[in-house]
Amino acid sequence: MAETVAAVPQRVARRPRLRGVTALLGTVPFFAYVTIFLVIPTLVVVIGAFAGNEGGASLDSVKALGNSYILDAFGRSIALSAISALVGAVLGALLAYALVTAKPDGVLRRVVTAAAGVLAQFGGVTLAFAFLATIGLSGFITVWLQDTFNVNLYENGVWLFELPGLTLVYTYFQIPLMVIVFLPALDGIRPQWREATESLGGTTWQYWTRVAGPLLAPAFLGSALLLFANSFSAYATAAALVSQGSPLVPLQIRGALTSEVLLGQQNVGKAMALGMVVVVSVVMALYTLLQKRTSKWLG
Amino acid sequence: MAGVTARRARKQRAFRWTVLIVLGVFFVLPLIAMVEFSTRDPSTWPALVDWPELSERYPALAEGITSSLSQAALTALLMLVLLVPTAVWVRLRLPQLRRVVEFLCLLPLTIPAIVLVVGLAPVYAWVTYFFGGSSLTLVFAYTVLVLPYAYRAIDAGLSAIDVKTLAEAARSLGAGWGTVMWRVVLPNIRSAVLSAAFLTVALVLGEFTIASLLNRTNLQVAINFLGKSSATMSVAVSLTALLLAFVLLLLLSLLGGRRKSTPTPFKEPAA
Structure with missing residues (x-):
C-alpha cells in the first residue's frame, strides 16, 4: 500500500x-x-x-532596385495590376449585384458562381493561348473582323503582347475572382435597410450614396486590393504572352534567374523578389484590415 | 408602393440580363475561339485522343501529360499525409501550436510563386543531388504551393466535427492513435479531404511558373513549348486541360454544396 x-x-x-x-x-x-x-x-x-556577392552583408542588391529598368518594371507591374484590378472590381461588382437581384437559390446564380469559381483559377499558359486563338494575329475575332468589316485589330501595332493586351487578358480571371469575394458582402445587405431608407423618404440615389455605398465601400476596396495582389503575383500568363523584353517584375526575375551573364547581379533577382513580397504583404495587410471592417456590418 | 416595387423588379431584370449577356459574351468568346482555332486542322483532335500517335508525333507533350498527372496524384498524397495527421494532432494535443501551423500554411499566399522559385533554386540544387532531376521532384514545391488551400479545406472539415470527443471516445474504447486517425477522424472529414485533393489536382495541373523556371517539365510547360511549333495542337490541349479543370472544380463546388445542406451528426453550433 x-x-x-x-x-x-x-x-x-x-x-x-x-x-x-x-x-x-x-x-x-x-x-x-x-x-x-x-x-x-x-x-x-x-x-x-541583403548579401554581398562575395558573402557578407551588403546593400548593393537592394540599392540596385533604384535602377531605372527595375523601377520601370515595378511601375508597369503596379500599373497593370491596378488597372486590371479596378476594371475587374467594377465589372465583377456589377455582375455580383446582378446575381444578388436574381433568385437566391436559382439556377442562374448557382451556375454563374460555379463558373466564376472555375474561371478565377483559369490563368497561365492556357489562358494566354485562349486569347491567342481569339485575338491573336490569326485568331478567330481578328480574322472575322478583317474579313467582314475589313477592320485591322492591330493597325497601330500588336498590342496583345504589351500592357494593354495583358490588362485585357488579366481581366478574364479578375472579374470572376471579384464575383467570388464580393458576393458575400452584397448578400449581407439587408432589404430592410432599403425599406427603412424609403420609409424615411430617401430616394434610390440617396440609398446608394448614403446607406449601401458606405457599407459596401470597405468590402469593395478590400476585394480590389485582393485582385491587385492576384495580378501582381501572376507570372505564367505574362510569360506565355510576352516574348520580347521583360516589362514586368516577374519577367525581370525570370531574366535574373535564367541568365548568368551579368556577374555580380545574382542577388538583384532576390532583391526584386523581396520587393514583390513587400508589395504583396502591404496589400494583403490592408485587405485584412478592410475585411475586419466589412464583417462589422456585413459579416 | 406595389407599383414602385414592380418597376424596380423590371429595372433590375433588365440590368441583370444586360450585364450577364455582355460579360457572358466576353467569357464565352475565347472558349468558342479555341474550339474554332483547334478545328482548323482536322487532324488535331483525332491525334489528341489517339495516345500512341500523340506520343509519337509530340513526345514532349505526352511526357508533359504523364508527368503532370503523376505530379498531381503524388502532390495530393503528400499533402494529405503531411497535413491531415498534423492538423488533427495539433487540435487534439497541441492547441497552442495551432496559430503557428495556420500561419505557416497560409504564408504561401503572400509569397508569389515567382518569388518562391527564387528561394527554391538553391534548395532544388540539393533535391537534384539526392533525388535526381526528374520532374516528379516538383511535388515537393507543389505541396507548399497548395498548402493554404488544402489547409483551409481540411481545417473547415475538422471544425465541423468534434474531433476531441470522437478521439476520446475511441481512445477510451481501446483504439490506438492510428485507428483514431484512420477509422474515426478520416471518415468524418471525407468530403473536406476530397475537396482538398481536388483543389490540389486542379492547381497542379495548371502550374507553370515553378516547373518552367526549375527546368522541369509538366503539362503547361509542354503546351507553352508546343505553342512555338504547332499552334492548333497547343490550343486543343489547352482547351482539354481547361475542360478537365472545369469538371474537377465543378465537382468540387457540388461537393461543397452537398456538405452544407446535409448536417453532419457532430456539427458544432454556429461559431
Missing part, C-alpha cells in the same frame, strides 16, 4: 513532460517539411537580398 502511494506522485510528475515531448514529435514531419521547402526559400530571398 505504502509503495503504491509513493509510486503515484512520481508517475504523475514524469508523465506530462514525456507527453509534451512525444506530442511535439507528432508535428516533426510537418515542421521539417515546411522548414525545408517554405521557410528556407523565404530566408534565401530575404537574406540573399
